[in-house]
Amino acid sequence: MTTERMHIQGFYDPATGTISYVLADPQARQAAVIDAVLDLDPKSGQLSTTSADRIAAYLHAQGWQLQWILETHAHADHLSAAQYLRHQLGGQVAMGERIRDVQRVFRSVFHFEPGFVPDGRQFDRLFAADEVFQVGQLSVTALWVPGHTPADMAYQVQDGPGEAGAVFVGDTLFMPDVGTARADFPGGDAAQLYRSIHQLLALPGDTRLFMCHDYPPAGREPAWECTVADQRRSNIHVHDGVREADFVHMRQARDATLAMPTLILPSVQINVRAGKLPPAQDDGRIYIQLPVNALGAGAGQPLPPGLGQGPGADS
Numbered sequence: 001m002t003t004e005r006m007h008i009q010g011f012y013d014p015a016t017g018t019i020s021y022v023l024a025d026p027q028a029r030q031a032a033v034i035d036a037v038l039d040l041d042p043k044s045g046q047l048s049t050t051s052a053d054r055i056a057a058y059l060h061a062q063g064w065q066l067q068w069i070l071e072t073h074a075h076a077d078h079l080s081a082a083q084y085l086r087h088q089l090g091g092q093v094a095m096g097e098r099i100r101d102v103q104r105v106f107r108s109v110f111h112f113e114p115g116f117v118p119d120g121r122q123f124d125r126l127f128a129a130d131e132v133f134q135v136g137q138l139s140v141t142a143l144w145v146p147g148h149t150p151a152d153m154a155y156q157v158q159d160g161p162g163e164a165g166a167v168f169v170g171d172t173l174f175m176p177d178v179g180t181a182r183a184d185f186p187g188g189d190a191a192q193l194y195r196s197i198h199q200l201l202a203l204p205g206d207t208r209l210f211m212c213h214d215y216p217p218a219g220r221e222p223a224w225e226c227t228v229a230d231q232r233r234s235n236i237h238v239h240d241g242v243r244e245a246d247f248v249h250m251r252q253a254r255d256a257t258l259a260m261p262t263l264i265l266p267s268v269q270i271n272v273r274a275g276k277l278p279p280a281q282d283d284g285r286i287y288i289q290l291p292v293n294a295l296g297a298g299a300g301q302p303l304p305p306g307l308g309q310g311p312g313a314d315s
Contacts, residue, residue, distance in 0.1 A: 006138055006159035008166060008210065009058065012222050013037045013051050016078040016263070017213045019224040020055060021168060023157060024064050025136025031059060032068035032135045033091075034155065034168050035212050038081035038275065040266060045288070052081035056088050067135055071095035072170025072212055073152040074102050074271040076185060076264040082275035093274045094125035096144060096153035103272045105186045109294050110269045113279060122274040127153060145172045145200065147193025148181040154200060166208040172196055175223055176230055178215055179237035180247075184255035186295075190248040197238050205229035260296045265289070 007024040016037060024031035037051040059066055066089040069082045073095070082093045103118035120126045127133070129144035135157070143154040148171045158165045171181040172193070180197065183190040200209070209231065211224040232240045238247060261267075266288045270277060277286050293301050 006157060006166070010210065010224055011051065011054055011058075012214075012224070013039075013078070014222075015039070017215050017222075018075075018078050019210070019212060019214065019222075020051070021210060022055060022058060022064075023135055023138070023140075023155075023168070024062070025138045026062075026064075028136030029064050030067045030136035031062075031064040032070055032140075033059075033066060033085060034070045035072055035075070035170070036069065036081035036085055038079040038084060038270075040079050040263065042262060042266070047079075049081065049084055052084050052088075055081075056085065059089060065089075066091040068133075069093045070155060070168075071271070071274075072154065072168065073149050074099060074106075074268055075171075075212075076267055077213070077261040078263060079267050079270045080275035084275070086275075092124035094123060094127060095274075096142060096151045097126040097128055098144070098146065098151035099123065099126065099272065101150045101187060102268075106268055106272055109186075109291055110289050111291070112269075115279070116273075118272075122272070122276060124274075143167070143199065145170070145196035147183050147189055147191075147196045148172060149185055150187040152196070156203075164204045164206045164208070166210060167200060167203065168210045168212070169200060170212045172200065173209065173231060173235070173238075174211055175214055175216070175226060176234040176239075177217055177220070177236060179235060180251065182255045182258055183251055184258070190251040190255075191244060193251065194238065194244045194247045201228055201232050201238070203228050205232070264295065265291065 004026050007026050009022045011020045018037050020036045021034040022031055039048040039050050069085050069091045100118055100120045107118050127142035131142045133140050139158045141156045143156055145152045145154045152170050154170055155168045183193045205228050207228045209226055214222045214224050216222050280286050
């Protein structure tokens with residue numbers, strides 16, 4: 001009888017196309033959750049925990065202790081449920097140490113309160129590139145894969161000597177028929193993304209890759225697992241033979257056509273805080289900001305005449 005050494009379960013959120021994961025060592029009864037979703041209705045501002053509760057119920061049913069709550073990056077398309085799961089189940093909230101760079105950029109975009117310090121202290125643990133940690137007896141390596149954002153991490157899991165293992169790639173790669181992540185967010189870089197992707201594609205061909213998102217073409221059901229060999233053979237953006245210069249040209253041209261994600265402004269201001277909401281205002285209510293002309297093609301542009309509210313705006 002073979003005893004399972006590494007268990008992976010994906011949870012697909014159709015509203016955001018996100019796949020959250022439970023990674024567990026069943027023998028040690030220890031688990032990590034990767035890229036958990038906190039549900040937000042952008043029309044009403046209502047928060048709910050339906051997606052995170054599915055994960056919590058699964059962990060309870062298995063009888064596993066939550067050891068880590070891992071983020072691959074500060075997501076622009078969903079809010080993190082890290083703090084909710086931490087409150088419910090314990091564990092440490094962690095991501096890559098370059099989140100400090102992202103915090104510094106967005107502190108000014110959102111004009112965060114003076115008490116917000118962009119040094120990563122909001123997280124329980126910040127991983128350096130190639131740092132190794134444990135989920136039970138599983139060894140996990142934090143791989144720095146910048147390009148989509150400066151702080152992106154992938155998590156490589158080894159389930160035994162000589163085993164190919166698995167990698168949670170975040171937004172660095174999508175399924176082969178979808179391609180790769182955009183690189184036009186603040187601090188993103190298409191050339192850097194290409195090199196990060198090839199760091200992953202240099203792994204053994206049978207290494208299992210787990211995507212953070214899927215946006216399936218018409219006629220295909222959502223999917224989130226493939227291999228390095230699959231990506232090298234058929235990724236529409238970076239299959240074998242695609243040169244860096246060609247990828248950068250494609251990525252920059254494509255990114256110029258893309259709208260900002262629906263939830264980027266609420267998501268980023270929560271996610272750089274490790275999933276914590278901003279502090280309550282004087283009226284006791286918590287507000288998520290919508291800065292005007294902060295991102296996208298019109299970033300930094302002056303407001304149309306008559307719309308300003310600064311000194312003398314009504315004169």
